[in-house]
Amino acid sequence: NAGVTQTPKFQVLKTGQSMTLQCAQDMNHNSMYWYRQDPGMGLRLIYYSASEGTTDKGEVPNGYNVSRLNKREFSLRLESAAPSQTSVYFCASRQGNSNQPQHFGDGTRLSIL
């Protein structure tokens, strides 16, 4: 009963390095999301994918790219990491009905030096 799995759980990068955060869900959900969580800011949406084959920008997309590889997997890429991208990143998925809650992964704590 894995739910939403994120890898890695922790990562330290140097400014300018690139990195891909992986997310996979085994609940056959259509929608997937990437959020970042910063102190005092709640969760801010980076990108989302309403269904396989589609992706859209959220509130804070600059500096990120995403790939919806298949229905299960939704990855987030930082092409050239910046200290401002130090954050905790959460992946989530949701069933199609808009009344359904999101299911979250355990998060990736990313530090950029």
Next chain:
Amino acid sequence: AQKITQTQPGMFVQEKEAVTLDCTYDTSDQSYGLFWYKQPSSGEMIFLIYQGSYDEQNATEGRYSLNFQKARKSANLVISASQLGDSAMYFCAMREGGSYIPTFGRGTSLIVHP
């Protein structure tokens, strides 16, 4: 303007007492839904309760209930008989219309004292 406002950055409650966490929202849609999530210190986000705008009854899930006041645009979370394990951050979120995308508030930190 923020769509979801949680005005209490931090709350304290004695074990076994009830506590109310405030959430006000802003939307012009007639159809919307409100979610509450709990984030303990371990970091995971746990869904607690959902209230739809057309639901006639206030939502309840065990010790959690939602005090939904539509005219005031508030959806406060009530936790009855607080337990030490309730110490966590609590987030209110709203989805509007048929949107796939909930908007989150900034959260309230709850500390339960023994």
